[in-house]
Amino acid sequence: MNEGLLIDIIIGISIASVPLIFAAIGELLVERSGVLNLGVEGMMIVGALLGFVVQFHTGNPFLAVLAALLGGMAIASIFAFLTQFLLTNQVATGLALTLFGLGFSAFVGRGYTEETIQLITSVHIPILSDIPYVGPLLFSYNPLVYLAFFMVYLVWWFLFKTKQGLVLRAIGDNHDAAHAIGHKVIRYRVMAILFGGAMAGIGGAFLSLVQVPIWGEDMTAGRGWIALGLVVFSSWQPFRIIFGAILFGGITILQLHAQGFDIRISAQYLSMLPYLATIIILVSLRMRLKNKTNRTVPNCLGRIFHSTT
Amino acid sequence: MIRLIPRVENSTAMILLSPLLALTLTAISAYLIFVSILVDIEVSSVFYTLFVEPLTDSYYLSELLVKAAPLMIIALGLSIGFRAGVWNIGAEGQYVIGGIAGSAVGLYFYDVEGFWIIPLMALAGILGGMFYAGIAAFLKTRYQVNEILVTLMLTYVAVLFLSAMLQGPLRNPSGFNFPESRLFHDSALLPIIWEGTRLHIGLVVAIILSLIAWFGIKKHIFGMQIKISGSAPRAAKFAGFNDNKTVWYSLLISGGLAGLAGLFEAAGPAGQLTPGLPQFYGFTAIIVAFLARLHPIGVLFSSLLIALSYVGGENVQIDYDLPKSITQIFQGMLLFYFLACDILIKYKVVLFKTI
Numbered sequence: 036m037n038e039g040l041l042i043d044i045i046i047g048i049s050i051a052s053v054p055l056i057f058a059a060i061g062e063l064l065v066e067r068s069g070v071l072n073l074g075v076e077g078m079m080i081v082g083a084l085l086g087f088v089v090q091f092h093t094g095n096p097f098l099a100v101l102a103a104l105l106g107g108m109a110i111a112s113i114f115a116f117l118t119q120f121l122l123t124n125q126v127a128t129g130l131a132l133t134l135f136g137l138g139f140s141a142f143v144g145r146g147y148t149e150e151t152i153q154l155i156t157s158v159h160i161p162i163l164s165d166i167p168y169v170g171p172l173l174f175s176y177n178p179l180v181y182l183a184f185f186m187v188y189l190v191w192w193f194l195f196k197t198k199q200g201l202v203l204r205a206i207g208d209n210h211d212a213a214h215a216i217g218h219k220v221i222r223y224r225v226m227a228i229l230f231g232g233a234m235a236g237i238g239g240a241f242l243s244l245v246q247v248p249i250w251g252e253d254m255t256a257g258r259g260w261i262a263l264g265l266v267v268f269s270s271w272q273p274f275r276i277i278f279g280a281i282l283f284g285g286i287t288i289l290q291l292h293a294q295g296f297d298i299r300i301s302a303q304y305l306s307m308l309p310y311l312a313t314i315i316i317l318v319s320l321r322m323r324l325k326n327k328t329n330r331t332v333p334n335c336l337g338r339i340f341h342s343t344t
Numbered sequence: 345m346i347r348l349i350p351r352v353e354n355s356t357a358m359i360l361l362s363p364l365l366a367l368t369l370t371a372i373s374a375y376l377i378f379v380s381i382l383v384d385i386e387v388s389s390v391f392y393t394l395f396v397e398p399l400t401d402s403y404y405l406s407e408l409l410v411k412a413a414p415l416m417i418i419a420l421g422l423s424i425g426f427r428a429g430v431w432n433i434g435a436e437g438q439y440v441i442g443g444i445a446g447s448a449v450g451l452y453f454y455d456v457e458g459f460w461i462i463p464l465m466a467l468a469g470i471l472g473g474m475f476y477a478g479i480a481a482f483l484k485t486r487y488q489v490n491e492i493l494v495t496l497m498l499t500y501v502a503v504l505f506l507s508a509m510l511q512g513p514l515r516n517p518s519g520f521n522f523p524e525s526r527l528f529h530d531s532a533l534l535p536i537i538w539e540g541t542r543l544h545i546g547l548v549v550a551i552i553l554s555l556i557a558w559f560g561i562k563k564h565i566f567g568m569q570i571k572i573s574g575s576a577p578r579a580a581k582f583a584g585f586n587d588n589k590t591v592w593y594s595l596l597i598s599g600g601l602a603g604l605a606g607l608f609e610a611a612g613p614a615g616q617l618t619p620g621l622p623q624f625y626g627f628t629a630i631i632v633a634f635l636a637r638l639h640p641i642g643v644l645f646s647s648l649l650i651a652l653s654y655v656g657g658e659n660v661q662i663d664y665d666l667p668k669s670i671t672q673i674f675q676g677m678l679l680f681y682f683l684a685c686d687i688l689i690k691y692k693v694v695l696f697k698t699i
Contacts, residue, residue, distance in 0.1 A: 113680065117683060121684045126492075127679070134631070135679075141667055264493045303507050310500045313497050317489045317490070317493065341350075
C-alpha cells in the first residue's frame with residue numbers, strides 16, 4: 036500500500052463522515068432539549084434534493100447549501116408545529132416526517148434523476164495546501180467539511196458555555212421545573228428542532244453536492260438513521276459525534292475499497308457492514324456501561340409538554 | 345389567542361370525527377400541492393384516478409384487496425407492539441426475511457407435491473420473521489439497545505441479504521443469471537379465492553388474525569399487560585408485569601406476522617422470489633396501525649384505505665407517467681393530519697382574548 040492510497044483513504048473517510056456529523060450534531064441539540072425527532076432521514080433527503088436542484092439551476096453552491104438548509108428547516112417546522120403545539124406523539128410524527136420527506140423528494144425530484152451537476156470544489160489555501168502529506172490531509176477539503184467540525188464545536192460551546200445552553204439542557208431534563216421558573220419550554224424546543232432540520236438539510240446536501248454529482252431518491256440510504264444511532268453512541272456529548280462519525284466513515288470507505296480489491300465476498304455482505312457496525316457499537320456501548328443507567332440521557336426525551344397555566 | 349384545555353373525558357364524537365377531518369384536510373392539501381407542482385395536468389382527473397377509479401372496476405378492486413392483505417397482517421402485529429410502547433419500525437426487514445425463509449422451503453421441495461408445502465412455507469416465514477425481530481428483542485432486553493435503531497438497521501441488512509440470496513443459492517439455475525428464483529411449483533402457490541384475479545387466501549387469514557387479535561387483547565391477560573405497559577409503565581410494574589416479557593412478545597408477534605406477510609407476497613402475487621419483494625409494506629403498515637388507533641378491527645378498515653392509495657398510485661403512474669411516490673406523499677400527509685386532529689379528542693380548543 037503506497038502513501039498516496041493511504042492519503043486517499045483518510046480523505047475518503049473524512050468526506051464520508053461529514054453528512055453524519057451534520058445530521059447527528061443537529062439531532063444531538065434537539066435531543067438535549069428533550070425532543071426525539073425520528074425524521075432525520077426525511078430532512079436529509081429533502082436537503083439533498085433541494086441542494087441538487089438549486090445547484091443545477093443556478094450553479095451557485097452558496098445558494099444550493101442555503102436552499103438545503105432552509106428546506107430542512109421547513110420540513111422540520113411541520114414536526115415542530117405538530118409535536119410542540121398539537122402535542123402529537125414524537126415517535127409517530129418523526130416517522131411520518133421521514134415517510135413524507137422520502138415521498139416528497141422522490142416526487143419533486145422525478146425530473147432530475149438523469150442530470151448531473153458541478154460538484155462543489157475543494158479549497159486551495161496557498162502554501163498550506165502544498166505542504167506534503169499535511170497539506171492534502173488538513174488543508175484541502177471542501178469548505179463544508181470545516182463547517183461540520185466547526186458546528187460540533189459551536190454546539191458544544193452553546194450547550195456548555197452559554198446561559199441559553201444551560202436552559203436548554205435544563206428543559207431537556209425537567210421541562211416542568213424549567214417552565215415553573217419561567218423558561219419558555221416550547222420556544223427553546225422549536226428553535227432546537229429548526230436547528231436540527233437545518234443541519235440535517237446541509238448533511239443531505241453534502242451527499243448530492245460534494246460526494247456524488249447526481250440525485251437519486253434513495254441516496255441517503257439510511258444515513259439519517261445511522262446519525263440517530265450516533266447520538267446515542269455519543270451519550271449526548273458533542274465531540275464524541277466526530278469520533279463515531281469517523282468510525283462509520285471508515286467502515287464505509289474500507290468496505291468500498293475491499294470491493295475494489297476483489298476480495299472474495301459478495302458486495303452485498305460488505306455493504307451490510309455500516310448497518311451491522313451501528314448495532315455492534317450500540318451494544319458495545321451498553322456492555323461498557325454494564326447495567327448502570329446512562330445518566331446523560333435527557334430525562335424528558337420524547338415526553339410531551341403541556342402547561343395549563 | 346388559542347388555548348388547549350384538557351378534557352375531563354375523551355370526546356366520543358371527536359373519536360369518530362377526527363379521522364374524517366384528517367381525510368378532508370389531506371385531500372385539500374394534496375390538491376393544493378398537486379396544483380402547484382403539476383402544471384400541465386388536470387388535477388381533478390388525477391384525483392379521480394387515485395381514489396375513485398380503483399373502486400369502479402372488479403380487477404382494481406381485487407388488486408386493492410391483494411395489497412390490503414399484507415398491510416393488514418403486518419399492521420396487526422405492529423399495533424400490538426406500539427400499544428405496549430415497543431417500537432418495531434423494521435417490519436420491512438422481517439417481511440423480507442420471512443419471504444426468503446418461506447421461499448427457501450418452497451424451493452427446497454421444488455419437485456414435490458403436497459398440501460403440506462404451503463403450511464410449511466408459512467411456518468418458515470413466521471419463524472424467519474420471529475427470528476429477525478427476536479434479535480432486536482434480545483438486544484433490547486439484554487443490553488437495553490433501542491429497538492427502533494436495531495430493527496431499522498436490520499431492514500437494510502435484510503434487503504442486501506435478499507439480493508445476495510438471489511445472486512447466490514436461490515437464483516434460478518436456468519434463469520440466464522437474472523437475480524430471481526425459479527417460479528414456484530403449483531403446490532407452493534397460495535390458493536386463489538377469487539377466480540381470474542390474484543386475490544389469494546392471505547386476505548382470509550388476515551381477517552381471521554384480526555379477529556383473534558381483537559379477542560386476544562380483550563380477553564387475554566397479555567392484552568391487559570401490553571395495554572398497561574404502554575399507557576402506565578409504573579402501574580404495570582406494580583402489577584408484576586414483566587417488561588422484558590412484553591418486549592419479547594411484542595417483537596416476536598409483530599416479527600412473525602411480518603414474516604408471514606412476506607411469504608404470502610412471494611407465494612401469492614409474485615409466485616417467485618424477486619428483488620421486488622420489498623414493497624415498502626412494512627413501513628406503510630406503521631401508518632395503517634396508527635390510522636387504526638392501534639385497534640385490530642380498525643386495522644381492517646385503514647388497510648383498505650391505504651391499499652386504495654397504493655392501487656390509485658399505480659394507476660396514476662401508468663396513466664399520467666407520475667412517480668409512485670405520489671402515494672407516499674399522500675400517506676405521509678394523512679398520518680400528519682391524523683395525529684394532529686387527535687388533539688381534539690383529549691383537549692378542547694378554546695378561543696379567548698389575551699388579557
